[in-house]
Amino acid sequence: MLVEAALALAEAEGLEAVTIRRLTKELGVTPMALYWHFRSKDELLEGMAARIFEEIDLSVDASATWQEQLRALLGSMLSVLRDHPSTAILLSTRTASSEGSLRATEVVLDILGRGGFSPTEATQIARHALSAVTNLVVGEPGVVTREDSGKLIDAQRRARIFLESLPPERYPRLVEAATPLSAGVDPDTYFAFGLDLLLAGIETMAARKC
Amino acid sequence: MLVEAALALAEAEGLEAVTIRRLTKELGVTPMALYWHFRSKDELLEGMAARIFEEIDLSVDASATWQEQLRALLGSMLSVLRDHPSTAILLSTRTASSEGSLRATEVVLDILGRGGFSPTEATQIARHALSAVTNLVVGEPGVVTREDSGKLIDAQRRARIFLESLPPERYPRLVEAATPLSAGVDPDTYFAFGLDLLLAGIETMAARKC
DNA sequence: CCTCCTACCTGTACAGTGTACAATTGTCAA
DNA sequence: TTGACAATTGTACACTGTACAGGTAGGAGG
Numbered sequence: 100m101l102v103e104a105a106l107a108l109a110e111a112e113g114l115e116a117v118t119i120r121r122l123t124k125e126l127g128v129t130p131m132a133l134y135w136h137f138r139s140k141d142e143l144l145e146g147m148a149a150r151i152f153e154e155i156d157l158s159v160d161a162s163a164t165w166q167e168q169l170r171a172l173l174g175s176m177l178s179v180l181r182d183h184p185s186t187a188i189l190l191s192t193r194t195a196s197s198e199g200s201l202r203a204t205e206v207v208l209d210i211l212g213r214g215g216f217s218p219t220e221a222t223q224i225a226r227h228a229l230s231a232v233t234n235l236v237v238g239e240p241g242v243v244t245r246e247d248s249g250k251l252i253d254a255q256r257r258a259r260i261f262l263e264s265l266p267p268e269r270y271p272r273l274v275e276a277a278t279p280l281s282a283g284v285d286p287d288t289y290f291a292f293g294l295d296l297l298l299a300g301i302e303t304m305a306a307r308k309c
Numbered sequence: 310m311l312v313e314a315a316l317a318l319a320e321a322e323g324l325e326a327v328t329i330r331r332l333t334k335e336l337g338v339t340p341m342a343l344y345w346h347f348r349s350k351d352e353l354l355e356g357m358a359a360r361i362f363e364e365i366d367l368s369v370d371a372s373a374t375w376q377e378q379l380r381a382l383l384g385s386m387l388s389v390l391r392d393h394p395s396t397a398i399l400l401s402t403r404t405a406s407s408e409g410s411l412r413a414t415e416v417v418l419d420i421l422g423r424g425g426f427s428p429t430e431a432t433q434i435a436r437h438a439l440s441a442v443t444n445l446v447v448g449e450p451g452v453v454t455r456e457d458s459g460k461l462i463d464a465q466r467r468a469r470i471f472l473e474s475l476p477p478e479r480y481p482r483l484v485e486a487a488t489p490l491s492a493g494v495d496p497d498t499y500f501a502f503g504l505d506l507l508l509a510g511i512e513t514m515a516a517r518k519c
Numbered sequence: 520c521c522t523c524c525t526a527c528c529t530g531t532a533c534a535g536t537g538t539a540c541a542a543t544t545g546t547c548a549a
Numbered sequence: 550t551t552g553a554c555a556a557t558t559g560t561a562c563a564c565t566g567t568a569c570a571g572g573t574a575g576g577a578g579g
Contacts, residue, residue, distance in 0.1 A: 118564085118565065118566085119565080119566065119567085120564085120565080120566090128527095128528070128529090129528065129529050129530080130529095130566085130567085131528075131529070131530085131567080131568095131569095132527075132528050132529075134567070134568090135526080135527055135528070136527095139566080139567080140565095140566065140567090191444075191447070191448060196468075201475075201480065201483060202480075204482075204483060204490075205479075205480045205481075205482050205483050208482035208483065208485075208486055209481075209482045212482060218482070218485050218486035218489055219486070219489040221482075221486065222486050222489040222490050223489075223494075223499075223502055224506070226450060227502070227503055227506055230444060230448040231441065231444065234401075234440060234441065234444035234448070237401070238401060238440040238444070240436060258406075265411075269415075270411065270412075270415045271415075271419075272414075272415050272418035272419045272422060272428070272431075273411060273414060273415050273418065275418075275428050276418055276428040276429070276431065276432050279428055279429040279432040279433075280414075280432050284433075289433075292433055292437070293437055295514070296434070296437055296507075296510040296511065296514060297506075297510060298510075299509070299510040299513040299514055299517075300506040300507060300508075300509040300510030300511075300513070301506070301510075302513070303509040303510070303512070303513045304505070304506060304509055307509075328535080328536070328537085329536080329537065329538085330535080330536080330537090338556095338557075338558090339557065339558050339559080340537085340538085340558095341538080341539095341557075341558065341559080342556070342557050342558075344538070344539090345555080345556055345557070346556090349537080349538080350536095350537065350538090
């Protein structure tokens with residue numbers, strides 16, 4: 100109940116709004132009441148991360164190739180994290196040895212094992228893959244949080260003008276790419292590309308082994 | 310001078326030690342003195358990120374292939390960030406439109422341009438590449454910061470025992486990979502692999518275009 | 520019925536955070 | 550000598566996480 104409220108609050112007003120006083124006031128109790136259920140705020144955050152992990156759909160299509168299975172799994176993880184944009188960062192820092200995290204790791208290792216990777220290699224790749232996916236969400240450009248979009252597109256316009264006004268002899272590529280650099284990225288395109296890049300890397304590493 | 314002191318303090322005692330009172334006391338000055346030079350603490354952190362960016366060696370070997378150039382550049386960025394383990398996280402959050410960041414982006418775009426990518430594609434890839442490299446450092450496993458290594462290897466041992474004690478019918482892969490999962494990673498191997506994975510992805514994307 | 524135990528919560532307090540605002544110093548040009 | 554300016558100080562405020570001690574409801578066992 101507490102972590103659900105915390106997640107809701109974080110999603111509604113950003114992770115920095117999740118303060119003990121704020122959260123407990125929301126629930127109509129005293130700040131110190133929280134410490135009966137959690138030893139510290141950090142433990143609460145850990146609980147939030149664990150809850151997010153549990154939302155990931157871990158089912159795999161047994162008839163698909165391991166590449167397709169991996170893409171599906173990482174894709175479902177990605178979509179879960181995209182539903183929790185401001186709490187996704189919790190997964191990147193926290194060790195996350197929760198039930199959900201273990202199960203997710205198990206499935207990824209299994210898929211990679213069937214892809215021909217040894218346990219050691221699979222471990223390395225799984226680590227990078229999970230970390231890369233959360234990094235994708237956390238690092239999404241142009242998510243300037245809670246400012247109205249009017250300010251946002253204005254900032255984009257000023258960014259483009261700034262880039263275009265750079266000395267072309269020193270920054271030819273920046274000037275050339277001023278528009279794509281400053282324009283807001285379509286989220287679907289951005290995430291699809293990130294996933295493609297990651298999977299391309301993994302598949303290439305697999306191919307090199309043969 | 311201020312950002313140098315802040316960087317030194319962060320490196321010596323962790324980023325959370327960089328508090329305004331602590332930093333200014335270190336310099337023999339009053340907390341509010343900082344606000345003459347920076348509008349806010351966030352601006353100070355931005356300055357720190359910018360300073361780190363400037364350390365990156367941006368020279369490229371003109372006789373090398375674009376793949377080699379990219380590897381060298383990202384590698385030098387990686388080594389700079391590894392020198393600042395506890396401040397590297399600043400680069401991942403901050404927009405970093407500093408001089409150094411612009412120059413780095415320019416060089417990466419240039420290399421990718423010679424790799425056959427359009428400005429738009431190069432922009433996408435550059436974003437992911439820079440973000441992935443900082444993510445590599447920030448997400449390095451087993452950097453439990455400032456605890457003595459005695460506690461660390463003990464924690465590793467307990468992690469391994471825990472993984473091995475999981476029900477093998479539910480978590481066969483975790484049990485199988487208990488050792489690589491719990492063992493400390495050799496940093497050089499870890500980072501080399503991360504870089505390989507990233508570059509393999511980029512090169513594969515380049516090859517697919519032809 | 521009374522007592523005790525346990526689960527849960529409250530009240531108060533403390534040290535630490537970033538920073539607004541006004542007053543103060545040192546230094547150098549007119 | 551008088552300003553003007555850069556740089557710093559002093560005080561204060563609202564906020565953070567949390568230690569510690571005490572309270573309260575409800576049910577089990579005597």
